[in-house]
Amino acid sequence: MDTLFVALALILAGGVAGLCLARQFTFMKLVTIATTSVGCGIGLVFTLPRLLSGVAVPAVSYRWLHIFTLSFNVDSIALFFLLPIFLISPLALLYSFNYLENREKKIRVGVNYFFFAVLVASMALVVMATNMITFILAWEVMSLSSFFLVIYDYQVKANRQAGYLYFIFAQGGAMFIFAAFALVYSHSASFDFAGFAAIDDFTKLIAFLLILIGCGSKAGILPLHIWLPYAHPAAPSHVSAVMSGVMIKIGIYGIVRFYLLLAPTAVIFGQITIALGILSGILGVVYALGQHDIKRLLAYHSVENIGIILLGLGVGMLGAASGNKTMAAFGFAGGLLHVLNHSLFKSLLFMGAGAVIQQTGTAMIDRLGGLLKKMPLTGKCFLVGSISISGLPPFNGFISEFLIYYGAFYGLSLSGVSFIFSALVIISLAIIGGLAATCFSKVVGIVFLGEPRDVSVPSASEAGSSMVLAQVVLAVTCFVIGVWPDYLVRAAFHASRAIPVIADFEVTRVMPIMVNVSRTAALFLFLLVVVTVVRKLFYVAKDSSQAGTWGCGFTQPTVRMQYTGTSYADSVLDFFRPFVKIQKKYAGINNIFPEGVSYDTHTEDIFASGLNRFIARPITSLLERLHWIQHGNIHLYIGYIVLTIMVLLCFL
Numbered sequence: 001m002d003t004l005f006v007a008l009a010l011i012l013a014g015g016v017a018g019l020c021l022a023r024q025f026t027f028m029k030l031v032t033i034a035t036t037s038v039g040c041g042i043g044l045v046f047t048l049p050r051l052l053s054g055v056a057v058p059a060v061s062y063r064w065l066h067i068f069t070l071s072f073n074v075d076s077i078a079l080f081f082l083l084p085i086f087l088i089s090p091l092a093l094l095y096s097f098n099y100l101e102n103r104e105k106k107i108r109v110g111v112n113y114f115f116f117a118v119l120v121a122s123m124a125l126v127v128m129a130t131n132m133i134t135f136i137l138a139w140e141v142m143s144l145s146s147f148f149l150v151i152y153d154y155q156v157k158a159n160r161q162a163g164y165l166y167f168i169f170a171q172g173g174a175m176f177i178f179a180a181f182a183l184v185y186s187h188s189a190s191f192d193f194a195g196f197a198a199i200d201d202f203t204k205l206i207a208f209l210l211i212l213i214g215c216g217s218k219a220g221i222l223p224l225h226i227w228l229p230y231a232h233p234a235a236p237s238h239v240s241a242v243m244s245g246v247m248i249k250i251g252i253y254g255i256v257r258f259y260l261l262l263a264p265t266a267v268i269f270g271q272i273t274i275a276l277g278i279l280s281g282i283l284g285v286v287y288a289l290g291q292h293d294i295k296r297l298l299a300y301h302s303v304e305n306i307g308i309i310l311l312g313l314g315v316g317m318l319g320a321a322s323g324n325k326t327m328a329a330f331g332f333a334g335g336l337l338h339v340l341n342h343s344l345f346k347s348l349l350f351m352g353a354g355a356v357i358q359q360t361g362t363a364m365i366d367r368l369g370g371l372l373k374k375m376p377l378t379g380k381c382f383l384v385g386s387i388s389i390s391g392l393p394p395f396n397g398f399i400s401e402f403l404i405y406y407g408a409f410y411g412l413s414l415s416g417v418s419f420i421f422s423a424l425v426i427i428s429l430a431i432i433g434g435l436a437a438t439c440f441s442k443v444v445g446i447v448f449l450g451e452p453r454d455v456s457v458p459s460a461s462e463a464g465s466s467m468v469l470a471q472v473v474l475a476v477t478c479f480v481i482g483v484w485p486d487y488l489v490r491a492a493f494h495a496s497r498a499i500p501v502i503a504d505f506e507v508t509r510v511m512p513i514m515v516n517v518s519r520t521a522a523l524f525l526f527l528l529v530v531v532t533v534v535r536k537l538f539y540v541a542k543d544s545s546q547a548g549t550w551g552c553g554f555t556q557p558t559v560r561m562q563y564t565g566t567s568y569a570d571s572v573l574d575f576f577r578p579f580v581k582i583q584k585k586y587a588g589i590n591n592i593f594p595e596g597v598s599y600d601t602h603t604e605d606i607f608a609s610g611l612n613r614f615i616a617r618p619i620t621s622l623l624e625r626l627h628w629i630q631h632g633n634i635h636l637y638i639g640y641i642v643l644t645i646m647v648l649l650c651f652l
Contacts, residue, residue, distance in 0.1 A: 237354020
């Protein structure tokens with residue numbers, strides 16, 4: 001445990017260096033990135049071997065304010081969630097070296113590095129916490145530090161509004177966690193996590209629902225996802241990578257951790273989790289299809305993948321409650337492995353999007369095109385991330401989704417409602433995978449293929465070396481896990497042993513299945529390479545000519561005749577129209593010689609509009625009507641205080 005605290009101290013020291021050395025811009029970045037990365041490296045070296053070997057780590061406690069106790073421990077679940085924290089954070093810092101290159105903002109960059117280090121350390125402390133006080137303190141530090149990272153470009157009004165929205169959801173979620181803790185404390189009279197198992201079954205369900213809302217707000221579970229599409233585009237891309245790839249998974253960790261502490265036996269826990277997973281997974285990718293901003297699109301895909309993780313965890317909970325050990329083991333292992341896989345390919349995609357935005361000056365998909373020629377490495381890495389997030393072999397997203405599928409198929413042996421939920425998981429995963437492939441074929445096809453649609457695109461060039469290197473490392477990792485998944489699959493199953501029902505599940509039963517899957521992926525890749533090489537050999541001695549794409553009968557086609565993201569996704573969005581409102585503005589052709597014709601579409605999130613209509617506006621209206629209370633007269637303010645004290649004394 002001391003090694004972990006040394007790692008966290010180095011991470012925080014790197015953040016402090018960002019503040020102290022801000023005026024020496026390049027030196028500050030080098031020191032901060034190196035120090036923080038060394039801390040993450042130590043944490044990674046500590047975490048991975050212990051997870052694979054199952055070596056126990058002793059717990060530690062410290063007195064705080066002579067009243068409370070801060071307790072820390074790392075079991076197999078905590079060790080698994082530490083992996084993405086220590087793996088993604090140094091790569092995001094490496095990416096930031098060339099990404100944050102504006103010397104005029106050197107003080108702001110130093111502050112950004114400081115809060116980045118605080119975020120990394122606080123996420124690790126949340127995972128290590130073993131009592132209520134420790135958990136909520138680390139949770140609040142995590143929320144506050146990420147808020148300051150979101151408003152990095154605070155001079156932009158939209159970014160400030162995105163930060164405020166995130167802050168409201170973060171603190172609102174924390175209130176529900178407080179309520180769950182208060183409920184448990186009222187039954188156990190203890191701040192220790194052991195009190196969760198001592199409460200009755202009905203109270204366990206209420207506490208789980210409160211935790212699901214509180215942690216689900218941080219994770220971005222639909223309909224608590226509303227802050228994601230605003231916060232991710234506002235934050236710098238390396239921050240978006242960590243927030244989407246790692247931070248929202250801390251919300252998933254909270255759900256898993258408190259599920260383990262509650263130790264429920266009813267199937268309703270799994271059914272609720274699966275229902276939320278279906279809702280988040282399908283509608284998350286549907287809303288992503290309708291986005292024009294590339295970072296907003298990726299933010300909605302975070303909602304989708306949180307849905308996939310919930311499907312895996314729900315299958316595990318359903319299997320555990322039904323006594324189906326194989327179903328439970330595969331469900332939990334698949335959900336946990338997707339936590340790690342999503343952190344890899346989503347960080348890669350956000351880094352690729354950040355490189356595109358930096359080089360072109362726009363995040364609007366329909367203004368881009370032909371970037372694969374200008375940014376070949378970024379384009380290829382983005383393609384790897386796109387295949388991975390679509391759950392296609394031979395990349396890592398396929399492996400974790402395969403485990404969830406396997407567990408759900410085992411659930412078909414159950415009867416009644418559990419059978420229906422298992423079948424719904426299989427159907428939902430198939431729908432999500434198809435929609436994700438459609439969405440990313442749209443993004444890759446429009447952004448990286450075709451011809452530039454905007455004058456700023458032809459001047460684009462490959463991103464800085466540190467940005468490219470971080471993307472290449474993530475892309476290679478996605479490929480390696482897809483072809484050789486053995487170690488991480490073993491780690492996911494070791495972590496899932498924390499669930500008592502499957503504590504004795506033999507991982508050796510699983511490995512032959514994964515070996516066959518990896519061999520099939522390797523064979524597929526080998527055949528692809530062979531076909532590519534043979535094609536190259538056939539064309540070695542032949543002259544190849546270049547010509548324009550067929551213009552469908554037009555003799556002088558322009559770039560405006562290419563497919564747009566709107567037209568590509570329109571038919572799919574129409575199918576989901578009850579859940580998706582599409583606002584269209586069309587200035588039609590009114591004259592024989594029209595001067596200007598415009599067509600614009602906007603996909604409306606019904607949950608965001610519902611929140612605004614039924615909650616935000618009524619509260620705002622009420623507060624405006626009560627504004628007369630705040631009139632500036634200090635004598636009346638004193639009267640308010642005296643009246644409040646008198647009322648309280650009456651109750652006492």
